[in-house]
Amino acid sequence: MKTVFVVGAGPAGIYATQKLARAGHSVFLFNRDIKPGGLAEYGIYPTKDKMKGGLRKLFGRILDMPNVAYFGHSTVASGKALTIDLLREWNPAALVFAVGAQGTKKIGLPGEDSRGVYSAKDFVYNYNLLPPFTSQDFSTGKRVAVIGMGNVMADLAHWLLVDDPNLTAEEVIVIARRGPFDTKFDRREFDYIEEYLDCRALEDELGRIKESIAAVGQDTAKVAEASFPALAKPRQDPTGARLRFRFLSSPTAIHADKDGRIERLTITENELVPRNGGTTARATEKTSDLEVDTLIFAIGDIVDPTVGLPSNKGIFLTNPDQSQSEQAAYEVFDPQGAHVVKGNYVVGWARLASEGVVGKARYDAEQGVDHILKYLEGVSDGSTPSAAEIRASLDRKGLRPVTQDELAHLARAEQRQAGERGVTPFKFGIDQEMLAAIEAEKSKSGNAAA
Numbered sequence: 001m002k003t004v005f006v007v008g009a010g011p012a013g014i015y016a017t018q019k020l021a022r023a024g025h026s027v028f029l030f031n032r033d034i035k036p037g038g039l040a041e042y043g044i045y046p047t048k049d050k051m052k053g054g055l056r057k058l059f060g061r062i063l064d065m066p067n068v069a070y071f072g073h074s075t076v077a078s079g080k081a082l083t084i085d086l087l088r089e090w091n092p093a094a095l096v097f098a099v100g101a102q103g104t105k106k107i108g109l110p111g112e113d114s115r116g117v118y119s120a121k122d123f124v125y126n127y128n129l130l131p132p133f134t135s136q137d138f139s140t141g142k143r144v145a146v147i148g149m150g151n152v153m154a155d156l157a158h159w160l161l162v163d164d165p166n167l168t169a170e171e172v173i174v175i176a177r178r179g180p181f182d183t184k185f186d187r188r189e190f191d192y193i194e195e196y197l198d199c200r201a202l203e204d205e206l207g208r209i210k211e212s213i214a215a216v217g218q219d220t221a222k223v224a225e226a227s228f229p230a231l232a233k234p235r236q237d238p239t240g241a242r243l244r245f246r247f248l249s250s251p252t253a254i255h256a257d258k259d260g261r262i263e264r265l266t267i268t269e270n271e272l273v274p275r276n277g278g279t280t281a282r283a284t285e286k287t288s289d290l291e292v293d294t295l296i297f298a299i300g301d302i303v304d305p306t307v308g309l310p311s312n313k314g315i316f317l318t319n320p321d322q323s324q325s326e327q328a329a330y331e332v333f334d335p336q337g338a339h340v341v342k343g344n345y346v347v348g349w350a351r352l353a354s355e356g357v358v359g360k361a362r363y364d365a366e367q368g369v370d371h372i373l374k375y376l377e378g379v380s381d382g383s384t385p386s387a388a389e390i391r392a393s394l395d396r397k398g399l400r401p402v403t404q405d406e407l408a409h410l411a412r413a414e415q416r417q418a419g420e421r422g423v424t425p426f427k428f429g430i431d432q433e434m435l436a437a438i439e440a441e442k443s444k445s446g447n448a449a450a
């Protein structure tokens with residue numbers, strides 16, 4: 001039995017933990033958030049209760065395995081109390097990074113830092129009640145532009161048009177670099193918002209781009225069949241808030257009002273041109289302005305370099321020698337020493353930023369673990385401190401690691417709150433509230449035992 005440290009308790013980290021633990025190894029799992037689950041807890045749409053509940057239960061069972069120790073509320077970051085170097089000083093036989101893609105893709109537009117401009121991940125973290133995003137300003141206005149045409153866009157529109165308690169949005173305008181044959185959302189996800197689709201406006205938009213996309217052999221008459229079946233259904237135009245699409249357009253400048261909030265977005269019109277048997281979008285000279293008061297970028301994320309792993313262009317560096325072995329794609333690479341960092345791996349969205357659903361993160365983590373298990377056969381276990389010793393050390397550094405037992409206390413406290421407030425499910429959205437609830441539950445169960 002060897003001791004392996006896993007950093008990040010999203011789906012990738014937890015499935016990696018399960019496979020390592022089932023192989024008989026001891027796993028210490030460090031996680032930034034108090035609760036495990038990553039985007040399964042704080043990204044997946046709030047009303048997908050069944051899926052979220054199922055994953056929560058499963059993840060809880062994995063964390064409860066006797067050879068797994070959980071350290072929630074323990075962020076690994078260079079220059080902070082818990083660094084990668086400190087983890088290495090504790091001598092794990094291997095270190096697995098499953099920290100997801102926590103960085104924000106900036107495209108360097110003028111005005112990008114205006115109020116009312118958000119990254120989808122942060123916005124989604126806010127409505128899924130992940131601290132500290134819960135306490136930050138994610139106010140929306142009447143005209144919300146969303147950049148991108150994938151499932152995350154569909155989730156955002158779903159929230160803005162259906163479930164947002166404030167329901168401020170009168171119009172959600174999806175801005176897409178490419179055309180109506182390049183949508184990336186699943187039908188199932190779009191079904192939630194189809195009734196808000198302004199079909200008349202969509203037809204006008206198809207008319208606007210008809211000639212342009214005909215140049216690459218695309219026929220707007222086939223859009224209904226390919227991506228917007230609502231166009232072929234009996235027409236019922238929405239009477240309230242509307243969902244509109246603006247194709248072949250890329251944002252180029254954000255203009256703020258005197259209070260610093262976005263009031264206008266300049267977009268550049270694109271054309272589709274043939275490339276490698278497909279098409280690509282190319283900017284034209286034409287621009288136009290849209291009046292919007294909120295802008296959300298749903299264009300995928302990049303990794304967060306503050307974790308302390310070598311990265312370049314938003315990706316953690318892995319062994320470049322990938323033609324030689326499959327495991328290379330998972331091995332952390334140090335470009336300064338030009339060598340693989342032995343026994344250090346990346347899996348899940350930390351390796352493939354914003355790629356795929358939970359099942360894909362799981363698959364990636366389990367593939368990675370296959371290589372790690374082989375590596376572990378050839379190394380001896382170091383003298384890793386016990387979980388209790390590591391907790392004590394983190395406490396001394398002013399951190400407050402949360403254990404799996406404490407997660408059970410937290411779950412009980414949230415259940416109680418749900419009952420008292422008549423809100424199901426209830427979630428604390430502030431770390432201090434969660435920690436206080438854990439302490440309160442602990443003393444309650446201590447009193448009950450006494």
Ligand SMILES: Cc1cc2nc3c(=O)[nH]c(=O)nc-3n(C[C@H](O)[C@H](O)[C@H](O)COP(=O)(O)OP(=O)(O)OC[C@H]3O[C@@H](n4cnc5c(N)ncnc54)[C@H](O)[C@@H]3O)c2cc1C
Binds near residue numbers: 356
């Ligand atoms: C808006 C949205 C909706 C989605 N909806 C669905 C859906 O409906 N169905 C589906 O199957 N998939 C969905 N997905 C995709 C799914 O969430 C991902 O495939 C999956 O969560 C990726 O897993 P991961 O573990 O690699 O990363 P993450 O889920 O991001 O987990 C990363 C973990 O690492 C921790 N961490 C981060 N930084 C540090 C650090 N420095 N130190 C310690 N810990 C750290 C975080 O706390 C987190 O627990 C959705 C994704 C998004 C963005």
